[in-house]
Amino acid sequence: MTAKRSPIRRLLPSPALSVMVVVFWLLMSDSFTLGQFLLGLMLGVVIPLFAARLDREFARIGTLRPLPKLLFVTLWDILMSNIRVAIQVLGPEKNIHPGFIWLPLDIANIHGIAALTSMITLTPGTVSAALSDDRRFLLVHVLHLDDPQALIDTIKRRYEAPLMEIFP
Numbered sequence: 001m002t003a004k005r006s007p008i009r010r011l012l013p014s015p016a017l018s019v020m021v022v023v024f025w026l027l028m029s030d031s032f033t034l035g036q037f038l039l040g041l042m043l044g045v046v047i048p049l050f051a052a053r054l055d056r057e058f059a060r061i062g063t064l065r066p067l068p069k070l071l072f073v074t075l076w077d078i079l080m081s082n083i084r085v086a087i088q089v090l091g092p093e094k095n096i097h098p099g100f101i102w103l104p105l106d107i108a109n110i111h112g113i114a115a116l117t118s119m120i121t122l123t124p125g126t127v128s129a130a131l132s133d134d135r136r137f138l139l140v141h142v143l144h145l146d147d148p149q150a151l152i153d154t155i156k157r158r159y160e161a162p163l164m165e166i167f168p
Contacts, residue, residue, distance in 0.1 A: 098142065129141050
C-alpha cells in the first residue's frame with residue numbers, strides 16, 4: 001500500500017533543498033530585493049521538482065578509484081576550454097563553427113548520466129542540450145565543431161568511461 005503524498009509535499013518534495021536554493025540564490029545575487037527573493041523562491045520550488053526524479057532511482061556506487069583522476073581531468077579541461085573559447089570568441093568569426101552532435105551513451109545509471117551532462121555543460125564551449133527519452137543519446141551543442149567523431153571519442157574516453165566505473 002502506497003501512502004498518498006500531500007499537495008504541499010508534491011510541490012516541495014525536499015523542503016530543505018528548497019530553502020538552501022533560496023538562501024544561496026540570495027547570497028549570490030548582488031541585492032536583496034523582492035524580485036530576487038521571488039526568483040529565488042521560484043527556483044527553490046522548480047529545482048527540487050526536477051531533482052526529485054533522481055531520487056526515484058537508487059544511486060549505485062561502484063569503485064571510487066577513478067574519481068581523483070576524473071576530477072583532475074575535468075578541471076584541466078575546464079581551464080583549457082576557457083582559454084580556447086576566449087581565443088575563438090575574441091578572434092575572427094570565421095574561426096567559430098558551431099554544431100550539434102548526438103552522443104551515444106553506454107552509461108545507463110541516471111546519476112552517472114547527470115554527472116556526465118554536468119561535466120559537459122561545465123566545460124566552456126559545450127552544452128548538454130537534451131537527453132533522448134530512452135536515455136541512450138545525449139544532444140550536445142559545441143561552439144567549435146571540426147571533427148564530431150573525435151569529440152565523441154574524447155567525451156567517452158575522458159568522462160563516460162570513468163563515470164561507468166563510479167556509477168555501474
